[in-house]
Amino acid sequence: MSGKTATAPTTYSPSPTQKKRQPIFKDVDWIRPDGRGFHQCRPAFLRTGAVNAAAGSAYAEFGNTKVIVSVFGPRESKKAMMYSDIGRLNCNVSYTTFATPVRGQGSDHKEFSSMLHKALEGAIILESFPKTTVDVFALVLESGGSDLPVVISCASLALADAGIMMYDLVTSVSVSCLGANLVIDPISEEESYQDGSLLITCMPSRNEVTQLTLTGEWSTPKIHEAVELCLDACSKLGDVMRSCLKEAASASQE
Amino acid sequence: MVGLSIGEKHFIQGGIAQDIRTDGRKRLTYRPISVETGVIPQANGSARVRMGATDVIASVKAELGKPTPLQPDKGKVAIYVDCSPVAAPMFERRGGEELATELSVALQKCLLGGKSGAGAGIDLSSLMVIEGKICWDLYIDCLVISSDGNLLDTLGAAIKAALSNTGVPKVHVAMGPSGDEQPEVDISDEEFLQFDTTGVPVIVTLTKIGRHYIVDATSEEESQMSSAVSISVNRHGHICGLTKRGGSGLDPSVILDMVSVAKHVSEQLINKLDSEIAAAEAYEVES
Amino acid sequence: MGSSGASGDLSGEMEVDAFRRLFPLRFYERHLLESVRPDARPLGRARDTTVALGAVATADGSAMAKIGCTTMLAAIKLEVMTPPLDSSDEGSVAIDFHMPPICSPIVRPGRPAEVAPVVSKQLSDAIISSGMINLKELSLVSGKAAWMAYLDIYCLDADGALFDAALLAAVAAFSHLQIPAVTVNDDGRVVIMSGENEEGKLLKDPVNKEKRKLTLTCIPFSLTCILHKNYILADPTAEEESVMETPVTVVLDSSSRLVSLYKPGGPVLAYMSAVQDCVALTRQRVKELQKILSDAISDMEVD
Numbered sequence: 016m017s018g019k020t021a022t023a024p025t026t027y028s029p030s031p032t033q034k035k036r037q038p039i040f041k042d043v044d045w046i047r048p049d050g051r052g053f054h055q056c057r058p059a060f061l062r063t064g065a066v067n068a069a070a071g072s073a074y075a076e077f078g079n080t081k082v083i084v085s086v087f088g089p090r091e092s093k094k095a096m097m098y099s100d101i102g103r104l105n106c107n108v109s110y111t112t113f114a115t116p117v118r119g120q121g122s123d124h125k126e127f128s129s130m131l132h133k134a135l136e137g138a139i140i141l142e143s144f145p146k147t148t149v150d151v152f153a154l155v156l157e158s159g160g161s162d163l164p165v166v167i168s169c170a171s172l173a174l175a176d177a178g179i180m181m182y183d184l185v186t187s188v189s190v191s192c193l194g195a196n197l198v199i200d201p202i203s204e205e206e207s208y209q210d211g212s213l214l215i216t217c218m219p220s221r222n223e224v225t226q227l228t229l230t231g232e233w234s235t236p237k238i239h240e241a242v243e244l245c246l247d248a249c250s251k252l253g254d255v256m257r258s259c260l261k262e263a264a265s266a267s268q269e
Numbered sequence: 270m271v272g273l274s275i276g277e278k279h280f281i282q283g284g285i286a287q288d289i290r291t292d293g294r295k296r297l298t299y300r301p302i303s304v305e306t307g308v309i310p311q312a313n314g315s316a317r318v319r320m321g322a323t324d325v326i327a328s329v330k331a332e333l334g335k336p337t338p339l340q341p342d343k344g345k346v347a348i349y350v351d352c353s354p355v356a357a358p359m360f361e362r363r364g365g366e367e368l369a370t371e372l373s374v375a376l377q378k379c380l381l382g383g384k385s386g387a388g389a390g391i392d393l394s395s396l397m398v399i400e401g402k403i404c405w406d407l408y409i410d411c412l413v414i415s416s417d418g419n420l421l422d423t424l425g426a427a428i429k430a431a432l433s434n435t436g437v438p439k440v441h442v443a444m445g446p447s448g449d450e451q452p453e454v455d456i457s458d459e460e461f462l463q464f465d466t467t468g469v470p471v472i473v474t475l476t477k478i479g480r481h482y483i484v485d486a487t488s489e490e491e492s493q494m495s496s497a498v499s500i501s502v503n504r505h506g507h508i509c510g511l512t513k514r515g516g517s518g519l520d521p522s523v524i525l526d527m528v529s530v531a532k533h534v535s536e537q538l539i540n541k542l543d544s545e546i547a548a549a550e551a552y553e554v555e556s
Numbered sequence: 557m558g559s560s561g562a563s564g565d566l567s568g569e570m571e572v573d574a575f576r577r578l579f580p581l582r583f584y585e586r587h588l589l590e591s592v593r594p595d596a597r598p599l600g601r602a603r604d605t606t607v608a609l610g611a612v613a614t615a616d617g618s619a620m621a622k623i624g625c626t627t628m629l630a631a632i633k634l635e636v637m638t639p640p641l642d643s644s645d646e647g648s649v650a651i652d653f654h655m656p657p658i659c660s661p662i663v664r665p666g667r668p669a670e671v672a673p674v675v676s677k678q679l680s681d682a683i684i685s686s687g688m689i690n691l692k693e694l695s696l697v698s699g700k701a702a703w704m705a706y707l708d709i710y711c712l713d714a715d716g717a718l719f720d721a722a723l724l725a726a727v728a729a730f731s732h733l734q735i736p737a738v739t740v741n742d743d744g745r746v747v748i749m750s751g752e753n754e755e756g757k758l759l760k761d762p763v764n765k766e767k768r769k770l771t772l773t774c775i776p777f778s779l780t781c782i783l784h785k786n787y788i789l790a791d792p793t794a795e796e797e798s799v800m801e802t803p804v805t806v807v808l809d810s811s812s813r814l815v816s817l818y819k820p821g822g823p824v825l826a827y828m829s830a831v832q833d834c835v836a837l838t839r840q841r842v843k844e845l846q847k848i849l850s851d852a853i854s855d856m857e858v859d
Contacts, residue, residue, distance in 0.1 A: 026635035026704045029738050029746045066713045067625040068660045068794070079613055083712060085658035107665040109656055112708045113615045113631040126374045129367075137516040152657035152665065154710070156629065157614055213511075223518025229511035230378050238508060238528060242521055 028117050048204050049078065056188070056200040056248055061169070061259040063176040071177020075169035078202060079159025084170045086177040089147035102144035106132040106151045108166055114158040127163055130226070134167045134187060134216040137225040140180040149179055160202035164189045167216055172256050176263070183218035184256050185225060188248040190241045192231055197241055199248055213238070215245035219253035222246075273492060281493055285478050290490070292321075296483045297534055302426070304545040306434040307553045314435025314464070316549070318427040320485060322417035324356075327409060327427035329435045333398070333454065334406035344396020344404035348376045349411065350424060356416040357488075365413075368420075375421055376411075379472055379501035379510035380428065390469040390501075390509060391432070398440050403454060405437055418488040421499050425472035426538075430546050432469060434553075436461030470503040470510070471538050473531040477519070482527060484534055498527050502535035580799045588787050595624075595793070600837050602779065602791035605845065607724065607852040609732040617733025619852075621725035624793065625715035630725035632707045632733050636746045639695070639702040647694020647702040651680040653709045653722055660714040660794075675719050678818065679709070679726060682807045686776040686815045689730065693770055696738070701746050703735065716793040717780045719805055724845060727775050731853055734767050774809040777845040779838040781806075783824040790837050804831065806838040810846060 051057065057078035066072035069085035092103055108127040112119045135151065151174065153166045164187035171185035191201035191209035198205055206212070211231020217224045229238070273281075284290050294300070300321035309315035312328035319325075336343060350372040352365030360368070380390045396405040409431070411424050439460035476486040476497040483490065491497075496515030503509050508528060513519070576583045576594075587593055597603070603624030612618035615631035622628075639646060653676035655669040663669045683689070694703040707729060709722045741747050782789040784800040797803065802822025807815040814835070819826060 026637040027745070029634070029636050029736070029748050066627075066658060068714055069658065072658070083658055087661050090661070107657055109665070111629075111631070111654075111656075111710055112652075112706070113612055113618070113633050116614055118633045118635065118706055126370075129371065129374075133514070133516075137518050150657070150664070154656045154658045154712075156710075157612060217521075218518055221518065222520060224513070224521055224524060225516075225518045227511060227513050227524065228378065229508065231509070232503070233508045235506075235508070235528060235532065239525060242525065246521055 047198065047202075049202060053196055053198045054244060056252070057202075059252065059255055061172060061256060063172060063259065063263045069173075069177070071173050071175070071179070073169050073172035073176055075165050075172070077159070077161065077165050077200065079157055080162055080165050081156040081159070082153055082162070082166050082169050083156060084151065084153045084166065084173040086149060086151050086170075086173045086179065088149040088177075089144035089179070090150070092146065092148045098146065100145045101141040102139075102146075103148040104132060104136050104139060104141065104151065105148055106135065106153075106170075108153045108155070108163075110155045110158065114155050124162070127166065130163060130228070131167055131170060134226040135170060135174070135185055137223075138171065138181045138183060138185045138218055139174065140182065143180040149174075149177075158203065160204070160206050161189050161200050163187070164200075164214060164216075168252060168256065172259065175260055183220045183223075184253055185216055186219055186249040186252040186256065187214065187216040187226075188245045188252060189214040190244055192233070192237070192241070197237070197244060199244055213241045213245065215242065215249060217246060217249045219246075219250040273489065277489075278493060281490060282479050285481050285483055285490075290483065292487070294485075296481055297530070299485045299538065299541070300487075302541060302545055304426075304430050304542070304549045306430055306546065306549040312431075313437065314431045314433075316427050316430035316434055316546075318423055318430055320419060320423045320426075321487065322415055323419055323423050324415040325411055325413050325420070325423050325427045327411045327424065327431040329431050330408045330410070331405050331435070331437050332408065333403055333440075333456075336397070336401060336404045338401075340393075341401035342397055343393040344406060346381060346391055346393065346396075346407045346409065348373055348380065348409045348428070350376065350413070351411065352413045352416070356413045360413075360416070372411075372421060372424060375499060375510075375512050376424060376428065376472075378512060379425065379470060379499070390503065392465060392468060395465065396437075398454070399442060403440075403442075407435075416488065418486045418491045419474060419484075422472045422474050422485065425470075425501065426542055429466060429469045429471065429542060430549070432464050433466040433546055434550065435464040437464060438462075468503060470501040471535050471542060472499055472501045472510075473535050473538065474499040475527045475531060477515075477523075482530070498524060498531075500528060500531040500535075502532055502539075504539060506532050506536070508532075580795070584784075584796070584799055588784070588789075593789065593796075599787060600790045602841055602844070603793075605724070605848055607728045607848055609728060609852050609856045615729075616736065617729045617731075619725050619728030619732055621721050621728060623717055623721045623724070623791065625713055626717055626721045627711070627713040628709055628718075628721045628725035629712055630707060630709040630722070630729040632705050632729050634733075634735065635704045635706065636696070636701050636738075637704040639699065641699075643691070644699040645695045645702075646691040647696075647704065648691065649680075649684065649689060649694075649705045649707060651683060651707045651709070651726070652676055653679055653711070655711045655714065659711040671718065675722055678719055678805075678816075679722055682723060682776050682778070682816055683726060686774055686807075686809050688727065688772050688775055688809075689770060690773070694735075696746060697740070701740075705733070714794060716795075716797045717791050720778050720780050720791065723776065723778050723807070724849075727772070727777070728849055728852065730770060731772055731775075731849065732856065733770055735770070737767055774811060774813070775846075775849070776807050776809045776815045777838075777842040778805055778807040779834070779841040780804070781834045781837060783822070783826055783830060785824070788830060788833055788837065790841070802826070804834045806834050808835070808838050808842050810842065812839055812842065 060076040062074045065074035066085045071086040074083050151170050167187035190197050190199045192211035213229045216226040303319045305317040308317045309328045313331045315328040317326045350369045352360045352369045354361045439457040441455040475482040476494045478493050495517045498513050501510040606622045608620045611620040612631040616634045618631040620629050655672040657663045657665050738746050781804050782792040782800045783802040802824035805818040
């Protein structure tokens, strides 16, 4: 479409349109755009207590991916809900309009809310708050790739900050398959060229997987390799999250 | 929710532990599968698949559309699932919607592959008519008529059957004078291109009950599950998609074991489905 | 102690937190008698305020503003539009204020907060009418192309005085905004110039040769006060806003001219003297805010 035919109120972003697939990803040896090794995660920055108005909250920054998660409750369930002797979990993930390079693209991720729910429900002791609801709301401030895993890990940190009983922290990591290589914790650019992806959500201390999804074509040895890679990263992330919680707790005691 | 007494629950669980289920099947045996093709004359392709009492219809409609600027050399496929309130009491009012979205997303993940299109069961580039201008948009609509468990596998099988029943009309392109305008096309009424479905994977759902897992669970059995893993496998034994349902966690080694079991089961299922589809097609031509 | 209904009798025996929850108004009035607020502020003092520029990497201009716990994240994204015929050499600004569910327990997904559209309207009124932005600076090719600045302000934590924090974040985002260097390509579209552009593409002259900033004149700042009886509480927290319900918001520009004044109802009918007091408080506050903003800008330039 040429710019002349566009009617007055429509606008477009002046950033150059998507470049062709970079052949570099096909090679066996290439350097990731941010200079990391294939099996190296981005540095993670985590803080609890980002939002004062919430019962618990956490902020996570993995490279350019920045999310805030607030937890409200346990509070009264909506009127329409029937009596339930276990608690309910309600999840929502939304994007800011400026989260993506092109304005307002973040709304394509409708399934994220239900995936966050599935990832967390197995870890929360719902019996500990009967008749009530815990709301977990996430806002992606900036999308820099691997958004859903970051949201999930950040949400479990926020739940811990809110004092919701859990069997274990939930950590999540994804890998992308690019040509012959597996790259962990992919950034947006890598995700847009990926041939397949595997996302694992697990409870590291219990060595249990609460959620996993896989897209693209995989051979069995590749799945084994990817699962191992993810689980290893998940347990490391779990340590980082644990020390973040410990720091917050010792700071509040002083 | 299926209301079961404690005795019934024990019966189901005990049966599965001893490898003989309430309907006499083994843990890794499917219910009888029946396939009927061409059930909706208006659609480009359609099929009705029954597994036991689970009954679904899938229809494929092809329309000419414009490819997205990001993928100018590919057509588009959209998969929608509708859970009819007729199928089960829990689908009444808004109950079916949530399940329908979940199934649609799971089917898309299993059939459409990764972002770059690798591992896609449906070859999107074969839907191309003119690069960047015209492509075929496939609308795959599924309707659940009766639900007795194992919906995802049945829907996957129905889509596979419907796609192999699909004929996309041949398009003759009359190139316009300038490259800028939409070229004129002539859609043939007589010539159809058969859709290639060799790459379409089958979905195998393994439902974990107690310490064992079973295929093709009925809704009674599903009510006892702790978790279920749906794995889509293509003819080459490659995994094309994987999703997990159910709250409780699984040990990673169990998941990897499930993957290898699913690979084994899928071979039989693909052969069974192929012969059923071929028989259905032959029957349709005869009648 | 069940027999006594009057809170005055109970107050000696109850724990402070319980008293605060049960009789919030009395709790506040006791503080007001001593001319101090529960967070130890004098009545006329605003909470600690910080501004950080460039918080969002994906935006052309952004800022995070914090007043006490109230946190606002504002970001501007520039897009190209064809200007309407009646203002062919002007760009445009679209301002939207969002309260996502994370910011407050009263907001839930699908049920947005009632105040969000109100604040949104107030913000665009204040920013447009103050004349802070010269829309002609947003023009690219007269009649053909102009910038549309999408300003989105997200409330990350709501603890009162939402409008003040949102306005501060908005003006800070505009002062951080950098208009990129662009050129017109062969299809008549405006594209960003980058160093990697092939030589052949640069046939036409760049429309906007280098990155530049907007010249902001008369920047508006605001202060919200709560009126209760004869007291004026500057910069209320969410709790204060819920207990005492007569807010007055004054917006002044950097040369102390009145841009707007809102008093949306409430039980207290304000005397002119009270309104004048609010304006006087705002005048002091504007000086503070100007300093905070210019410090943030100079911090940014040092980096």
